[in-house]
Amino acid sequence: MEFLIATGIGAMTAAGIYLMLRRRTFPVILGLSLLSYAVNLFLVSSGRIAINQPPVIQAGVSEYTDPLPQALVLTAIVIGFAMTAFVLVLAVKARTETGSDDVDGGA
Amino acid sequence: MLTAALNIAIAAVLLAMLLSLWRLLRGPAPEDRVLALDTLYINTIALVLMLSIRFDSRLYFEAALLIAMTGFVGTIALAKYLLRGNLMD
Amino acid sequence: MSLLLIALLPFLCIPLPLLAVHYGRTACAWVTALGPAIALALLLGSAPTVFGGETVTVAWSWLPVLGLELAFVLDGYSLLFAALILGIGLLIILYARYYLSESDPMGRFYAMLLAFMGAMLGIVLSNNLILMVIFWELTSISSFLLIGYWRHLAEARQGARMALTITGAGGLCLLAGVLLLGEIVGSYELTTVLDSGELIRAHPLYELTLVLILLGAFTKSAQVPFHFWLPHAMAAPTPVSAYLHSATMVKAGVFLLARLFPALAGSDLWFFLVSGVGLATLVFGAYGALFKDDLKGLLAYSTISHLGLITLLFGLGTPAGAVAGVFHIINHATFKASLFMSAGIIDHEAGTRDIRRLGGLRHKMPHTMWLATIAAASMAGVPLLNGFISKEMFFAEVVVESERLGAAGWLLPAVATLGGLLSAAYSIRFVHDVFFGDSRESLPKEPHEPPRYMRVPVEVLIGICVAVGVAPALVIGPVLDVAMAGVLRGEVPYYSLALWHGFKLPLFMSVIALGGGLLLYLWRDRAEALHERVFPAITGKGTFEAVLAGAVALSRGITRAFDNGSVQRNLAWLLTAAIVLGGYGLWTGGYSVGDAHQTPAPWAAFGIWAMLLAAMTALVVLHRNRLIALILVGVAGLLSAVTFIYISAPDLALTQLSVEVVSVILLLMALRLLPEHTPRESSAGRRLRDGALAVLGGGGVAAAAYAVMTQPFTTISDYHLVNSVPGGGGSNVVNVILVDFRGFDTFGEITVLGIAAACVFALLAQGASATESAHRESNHPLMLLVGSRVMLPMMVAVALYIFLRGHNLPGGGFIAGLVATVALVTQYMASGIHWSERRFTGSYFPVIGWGLLIAGATGVVSWLFGAPFLTSAYTYVDWPVLGHFEIASAMAFDLGVFLTVVGAVVLMLANLGKQPAHGDKEESSWSS
């Protein structure tokens, strides 16, 4: 399981990096969100993998996974969305201002 | 008995997901891809429900519910985009 | 207590002149003088205790972790210096009142002067080394401002920059040295440090510490080779030159030498370094002064030389030498300040400071002539003046110490005499060239005596010079005693302030110096010719500029190499650096996979994994078709949500899903305003490079993740698991952490969200007013309309449900907010934004505001109950339909989160949706 998740994170990271190195804004933004997926998964799994041990206190259950990374990542996801939105709007603005969607503003 | 059924069912659903993904990657028309994404979502609901049966836990039910919702909304958004670029007029 | 007031009074008074300047220049001067006057009075008030042999100290803890505390000490030495600073400062204020012209902004000048005064007082009074360094840098800054007071003059700005660079850099060295000192001693308290001299000198770090501290002192006191900033600082108004650059600030360096004398002095390194530099500076400065044609330039170089003399005296490392040094500090402050003021008067009245153009002013301004002559004589070391006595002591000390050099023993006295000789020569030049000889006609102004009160400060200082010169033991003896007691922190060695020591070597040296000086002055033309021939004009300024330019060019080159304005290039370098660092870590640290956690993987997981990999590969291949890329990213989101479910993180799955759909909508709306295809423009090589970076980066992250996941670990969250129910009143630990344990963080997060929304709104503000595009029926299929309207209440119900249960079961404010947003946005999409805005009227800003307000209020409420911020209380109630729910104050907080999320996200979406597209795309074909 660990191996699968690790490689999955790696795949998303690689794709994210590749897209982030493109010249146009849209792929760069997609790459950013991919990277944030990967990072979120990384953070959660840094609390170690536990199957069916959600951190919800129940009677008679003693084993729970680590809730802290989850709380961390939950907010991270939302903030990541805010960032994506902001960058997107920047891209749109840049397009309307410069007429091009090149990350360096040039045509 | 239930576990056996679950195994088979999960296998089937995974197969279904793979097929949907195949269509999604294959296209050809964007509608095909959107439809495939929608199907993928619905398949995922099935998968999640089966998982929660196997886990004998109801904590994942809302996830299934949300997948249903978001799948629908996402499909609508994509479809409207295909109809006319503007989602909101 | 009064000590603190003395130290801080100038700072407190900074606003006064700025306000008072509107009531006339004299009023401004008076008000400015108020603060220093009071401080001086307080100082003299506490003088008796100090003379009684006590040391007054006050201390307030400031940053105990850093050993920094607001501590001040008043012993004889700091008393002497504080008196000098305040006394001369008052005279300067009076002088500047008449020096500054109508056009000069007087308030600003006095304010800066007060700032400097406070900083300087801080240096001499602070009992904590770090505090002292802080004030030290403050003096550098205020001196920068004062030198650059005449902003319109290029050389003023230049000189200011140079002074700041040199003294500031020195200050940094000093800070480093002081930190080392504190480490060695284990305390930053000055008195403690001074008492542990043995320990310090024995410590292996002593040399380094000493050198660093000396760098600080030498730069500040313009010692060779850092001297060159001082002449350029002469672009400042003369009061500043008189105050900062002769009497006080440049004395900070030698002050420090004397202050740390017990701690650092006494080693050979100290002797050779300090006395060597001092000697060089003494001669060099005196020599330079001889050939300066600018009055202030001459004085500047002579100041350098006298500072060198003082440094040399401390460098000898003997108590007697220290006595002479401190004594000369006092004398130099008096006669040099008065000389500067006289120079200022001449400049002010005659319109020029160029010695070659001046002459014969004795008829025009006899009074000034007398003052200047006495001061100059004192500088030259003529008997019956204070300069003579300290110079005698200097010669005596040099003679005594000369045998330490063994065979080269004669060197020290000889060079010292040479310095005296030169100083006599330029003193004579200063007086004779300006006041005697035939008077010139071509002067910018018709010179005449200055206003009465412009001379008063000079007269006061001259008075001191004469008094000390005639009856030293009487006038200055006690002060010097108590000061030296402060410096040496022990019994003061015997020294005589008598005028007459009999026919001894020092006397002859003085005679040689004076006589030789006179001769040198008479033959100065030949000397000048020689000077021209021997010394090419390599100025300190030139080298300084060159070094500076080189540094700038270098850094610019380096920056260019990495950042040529291209984001890609920047990112590529960033990634390369990260990969290289990671690789290095792997290389050195090795890679170890723990076997602590190896969860068996069901083949279902393999299926999901395979799908993710397929999707990612396809994404990289097909990314040019942006819609496909978008869909594939959506797939990745869905799959990671499934993963979250599987690795028992239901809350995250919910969040991920709802964020997923919202961002898909957002991206689609943006895509409508952007091209649909990404052109294939990057070269194959570039793609290869990017691919390599991507593979390496992804592989590295994967390896790291795998290593992390398989290592054993201890979690800190047992606390949360245990206390969630009893403490937070919720069984969903994640949510309890969010709204309770770490509520404050969450508060910050939603604030960020709100700000982001505001930014988006601001960015789109112009275009946002959508042209009410003809409401096309065909865009709103009936089925979609009906469907969405039926869905709306259900979705809202789901949101409410998720919100209410969030504290105990997966859910909570964030997710509920996103779900509600989705519900609203569905309406927008089904019925069009105009229809929707007619229904959901009003801006979303208030929603954000209320959300933040509520969230904050819950925190504040817990204050009212005397509990810390965001402490939660809870109880259970039975809701009509939804069942048994629990009401925690944390819930109110969660409501705030909910509202903020809804407001922010809908605001972003709606505004982006309103953007008019450049030619909305109609039928457009996708190739795949």
Place this chain on the structure above:
Amino acid sequence: MLEALASVLILFGAFFVLVGSLGLARLPDFFTRLHGPTKATTLGLAAVCAAFIAFAAGSGNGLSVRELLILVFLFITAPVSAFVLGRAALRRGTPSMTPPPAPLEDADDDRHR
């Protein structure tokens, strides 16, 4: 007993879900592919939901209505999304085996408000 029922339902549902995706993957053109997910998959999911309810009831949590929510959702949304997608395809002239009918398909929604 309930467990047996659940198992049957699950298998039944899984089968139809698979069929739906199979249709999506195999059928020749978009309009035919549209049928698979909308009909078969929905049915299959309905069965799975039923199984979940049965199972939940069986595992002693009693019969709860919440699980029905998904079903209701799906029955509302599936046709809507299918309709919108098909409409988009028609509008954009996506190739189809049989020529599309004359464009009278706007008639249904030309009159609201």
